[in-house]
Amino acid sequence: MPPAMVCIHHAGELKATDRRRREPARRSCHSTGKVDLVSGSDLYQRLGRHAGTAAIVDDFYRRVLADADLQHYFAGVSMPIQRRHMTAFLITAVGRPETYRGRDLSSAHRGLAVTGSDFEGIAELLGQSLREHEVAEEDVTTVLDRIAALRPQIVQADN
Ligand code: HEM
Structure with a gap:
């Protein structure tokens, strides 16, 4: 099952164990639609x-x-x-x-x-x-x- 989408504003709410399972970076924020280029530097x-x-x-x-x-x-x-x-x-x-x-x-x-x-x-x-x-x-x-x-x-x- 693909990982759930998570935006930069709400990533901090994830438990550490959840965060480890997430795929990296470039997710869009559900509320602003902006692409997150910050949370996962290349x-x-x-x-x-x-x-x-x-x-x-x-x-x-x-x-x-x-x-x-x-x-x-x-x-x-x-x-x-x-x-x-x-x-x-x-x-x-x-x-x-x-x-x-x-x-x-x-x-x-x-x-x-x-x-x-x-x-x-x-x-x-x-x-x-x-x-x-x-x-x-x-x-x-x-x-x-x-x-x-x-x-x-x-x-x-x-x-
Ligand atoms: C090259 C870049 C360096 C970086 C990025 C760096 C980074 C750090 C960081 C993040 C800490 C932890 C600070 C804390 O506990 O609040 C630290 C502590 C320390 N660093 Fe560095 N460091 C560097 C170079 C050096 C060098 C060249 C030495 C000695 C040859 C050194 C010796 C120490 C020691 C002994 C501590 C522990 C101090 C203590 O707990 O009182 N560091 N350093």
């Missing part, structure tokens, strides 16, 4: 929607925690929460309005003294995780460009 679809992005984030933090230069930043950090926040954050960054409820990035990274080279290291590992999940090179570039734009909020060390 890039989000190509990352594999929520489940695909969560798998990329899992792989990413496995790499981070195995990296001798980066793992110390995460000592004492709750990784399940971290993975959840990063997944929501990335989904927002690829254009889908998702409910990222974490702190703003400047506050989250204040006091961590993240260096420029560690920022590059994190971006490199994220690129590896995206490629590992067969994300097209053009899309990897798009995601990494958006991440690079966040640099000033994250790198707060002097070097």
Whole structure:
């Protein structure tokens, strides 16, 4: 049976389990007749929607925690929460309005003294995780460009 139509205005009323079963994007709204181009960005679809992005984030933090230069930043950090926040954050960054409820990035990274080279290291590992999940090179570039734009909020060390 095809999934029921749902418009952008009422999608928030669905239970999470219902939402997972829905087909992506470009549904028209029953009340305005407008086509919904917002709720399912194409890039989000190509990352594999929520489940695909969560798998990329899992792989990413496995790499981070195995990296001798980066793992110390995460000592004492709750990784399940971290993975959840990063997944929501990335989904927002690829254009889908998702409910990222974490702190703003400047506050989250204040006091961590993240260096420029560690920022590059994190971006490199994220690129590896995206490629590992067969994300097209053009899309990897798009995601990494958006991440690079966040640099000033994250790198707060002097070097
Ligand atoms: C590259 C872009 C990055 C993005 C998009 C990003 C995103 C995030 C997000 C969404 C959170 C959760 C905020 C919250 O819990 O409210 C977070 C926390 C954190 N990030 Fe990043 N991050 C980035 C780079 C880095 C880098 C380069 C490092 C260190 C090398 C780092 C270390 C951390 C740590 C340790 C936390 C946990 C802080 C805490 O719980 O007190 N992040 N980051």
